[in-house]
Amino acid sequence: MVASAEKHDVFKAIADSTRREVLRLLSENERPISEIADHFDMSRTAVTKHLQILTEAELISGRKEGREKIYQIHPExxxxxxxxxxxxxxxxxxxxxxxxxxxxxxx
Amino acid sequence: MVASAEKHDVFKAIADSTRREVLRLLSENERPISEIADHFDMSRTAVTKHLQILTEAELISGRKEGREKIYQIHPExxxxxxxxxxxxxxxxxxxxxxxxxxxxxxx
DNA sequence: TAAACGTACAACCAAATGGTTACATATTCA
DNA sequence: TGAATATGTAACCATTTGGTTGTACGTTTA
Structure with missing residues (x-):
């Protein structure tokens, strides 16, 4: 496959409805991973992967705070x-x- | 996998750069498949599959004209x-x- | 300090994606 | 009619995607 596949592909990032829902959640409030995961009928690990893809697209970022990792949106x-x-x-x-x-x- | 996966998912349709380029081409002019395929470094069959996905998203439509199938854009x-x-x-x-x-x- | 909590990550898996080749069918035109 | 043209489609393939479970590790807190 060729497909150029830019590492930060915002079009691919928003193609998934779960990831769009994550963005909506983070538009309300910054949240730790476990709180985000609670909104979905899938494992925390699966949600983490979506968070990684959104992070690579630079649509969100996470900071470590104690034992939590808190994500916030960057809509730019x-x-x-x-x-x-x-x-x-x-x-x-x-x-x-x-x-x-x-x-x-x-x- | 759950993912709801609506058959006409415009977000998924525009996630691919080849399909976005197809839309750009069709925004200039309606074109037959072979003319669209000439713009890409891939087989006509591969392009046809992208046209099917764009058609399912109702972003384009094709009409048969003689032996050609001519596609046009529907940006709605x-x-x-x-x-x-x-x-x-x-x-x-x-x-x-x-x-x-x-x-x-x-x- | 030990248990609970929150996260990280490796290994694995099925299905979807994006591509190929080969062949069939319909249309045009010399 | 027969050849060339344009498209349709089946069969196949490698990689990516979106999910899982299991385990390890740092941080709180009782």
């Missing part, structure tokens, strides 16, 4: 997705797309 | 990604995010 890499999407918004053809493109440029 | 399902992203924009904290949220509501 989502700008790559946002910019990718922006290209396709012109194909929607709704009236506000022009205004939104102008707003985009100010960022 | 990307709104799901856009809406998902919108939730995280408030975490950016840039000054225009409020205006953009208002604009969003008009659609």
């Amino acid at each position: 890499p989502l700008t790559e997705v946002k910019q990718w999407l922006a290209y396709y918004e012109k194909f929607w053809g709704n009236k506000l797309s022009m205004l939104k493109h102008l707003v985009e440029k100010e960022e | 399902p990307l709104t799901e990604v856009k809406q998902w992203l919108a939730y995280y924009e408030k975490f950016w904290g840039n000054k225009l995010s409020m205006l953009k949220h208002l604009v969003e509501k008009e659609e």
